[in-house]
Amino acid sequence: MRTFALLDEAGICRALRQSAHVPQGFAWVEVDRLNPTWLHRxxxxxxxxxPVVTRAPSREASAA
Incomplete structure (x- = not known):
């Protein structure tokens, strides 16, 4: 189970969520622990x- 925080434009934590997948929306960030004291701060x-950046295999690598 992974933990996520929803941040507003100012970086304030508006919600916390645990999920196996990244929640829909652009403002969710993964955090290392669940801490309710972060809410509204x-x-x-x-x-x-x-964030982990994943890349599709390049065509050159698949041709080798």
Whole structure:
């Protein structure tokens, strides 16, 4: 189970959610733990997990 925080434009945590998949919407960020004290406050910088960037295999690699 993964944990996500919904941030507003100012970086304030508006909701927390646990889910197997990333929630729909662009403002959800993955966090390392569930902490209800973050609600209505700025998300601590150390809480956010950097997003994992996945790339499709290049055509050159598949041709080899």
């Amino acid at each position: 700025p998300l601590p910088a150390d809480a956010q997990i950097p």
